[in-house]
Amino acid sequence: MSLPVHEITLRGHTSSYRTAGRGPVLVLLHGITCSSESWKEVVPALARHFTVIAPDFLGHGRSAKPEAEYSIGAYASSVRDLLLALGHTRATLVGHSLGGGVAMQFSYQFPEMTERLVLVSSGGLGPELHPILRMAALPGAGLVLSRLCSSRLRRAVEESARLLGCAGVRTGTDLREVWRGYTTLFDAGARRAFLRTIRGTIGVRGQRATALDRLHLAARMPTLIVWGDQDRIIPVEHAHNGHAGIEGSRLEVFSGAGHFPHLDCPSRFASLLTEFVQSTRAAHVGAVVRRCDTESAAAIERQAA
Numbered sequence: 001m002s003l004p005v006h007e008i009t010l011r012g013h014t015s016s017y018r019t020a021g022r023g024p025v026l027v028l029l030h031g032i033t034c035s036s037e038s039w040k041e042v043v044p045a046l047a048r049h050f051t052v053i054a055p056d057f058l059g060h061g062r063s064a065k066p067e068a069e070y071s072i073g074a075y076a077s078s079v080r081d082l083l084l085a086l087g088h089t090r091a092t093l094v095g096h097s098l099g100g101g102v103a104m105q106f107s108y109q110f111p112e113m114t115e116r117l118v119l120v121s122s123g124g125l126g127p128e129l130h131p132i133l134r135m136a137a138l139p140g141a142g143l144v145l146s147r148l149c150s151s152r153l154r155r156a157v158e159e160s161a162r163l164l165g166c167a168g169v170r171t172g173t174d175l176r177e178v179w180r181g182y183t184t185l186f187d188a189g190a191r192r193a194f195l196r197t198i199r200g201t202i203g204v205r206g207q208r209a210t211a212l213d214r215l216h217l218a219a220r221m222p223t224l225i226v227w228g229d230q231d232r233i234i235p236v237e238h239a240h241n242g243h244a245g246i247e248g249s250r251l252e253v254f255s256g257a258g259h260f261p262h263l264d265c266p267s268r269f270a271s272l273l274t275e276f277v278q279s280t281r282a283a284h285v286g287a288v289v290r291r292c293d294t295e296s297a298a299a300i301e302r303q304a305a
Contacts, residue, residue, distance in 0.1 A: 029099030035061030059193020228257030
């Protein structure tokens with residue numbers, strides 16, 4: 001199934017997205033340097049049962065790449081804006097890698113719009129990350145990256161794709177997708193978005209902020225966590241962190257899969273996601289989360305007094 005790319009203007013910027021199917025709404029959120037295209041292997045099966053919406057985050061894919069805020073909160077707000085513009089007020093959020101962090105943030109910011117949460121090799125569940133991502137947070141990384149992306153050096157850098165396997169990046173799907181992500185950075189706007197996103201979420205020691213102290217807020221949210229046991233980008237231990245922190249969550253670890261389990265095992269992933277949505281009851285937790293947030297805000301005010 002070849003999905004056309006649609007465009008819509010949100011907050012003055014062009015945002016692109018793909019959509020297919022009818023039924024309950026599934027929003028598929030991609031990882032950093034990826035795009036909505038990364039879900040193409042699973043969309044046909046999912047579209048038989050759901051309205052599937054897969055946006056390109058600002059700075060990614062065919063969306064605009066302006067001088068703008070590239071934070072997790074800003075990405076979550078953009079997903080809210082797109083859903084409302086398309087006439088949807090509730091959805092199941094499915095997030096891969098960076099998209100997992102955005103999905104969690106969305107559920108905290110807009111609990112009344114969140115029916116379920118599906119985290120796929122998600123960011124935000126622990127500090128550990130592959131050195132490739134931590135290096136991008138180093139001072140001077142922007143200059144180095146711009147030189148690596150120059151046309152003169154492209155052929156030499158292509159050889160580095162072979163070396164990624166030696167650095168611990170799983171060959172096959174992971175290597176192909178990491179390489180595909182690298183090629184998007186030849187666009188200066190995409191490169192700026194990448195660096196701003198990295199610097200807002202990652203430091204030289206790994207992920208700066210995690211959701212581990214807020215996972216209890218998702219206790220009443222049907223949550224599915226999917227990971228590959230061969231993930232070298234974000235270790236599978238993070239899946240267990242999330243599972244332990246979200247009461248009632250379901251954990252599925254795909255044997256032999258890497259950082260992209262939905263691409264390594266598309267049929268299994270689509271079947272699992274379909275079964276999960278159809279067998280769980282959509283959450284209605286807005287008032288509970290807002291009360292928790294109000295209590296937290298009050299505690300902060302007391303500490304500052």
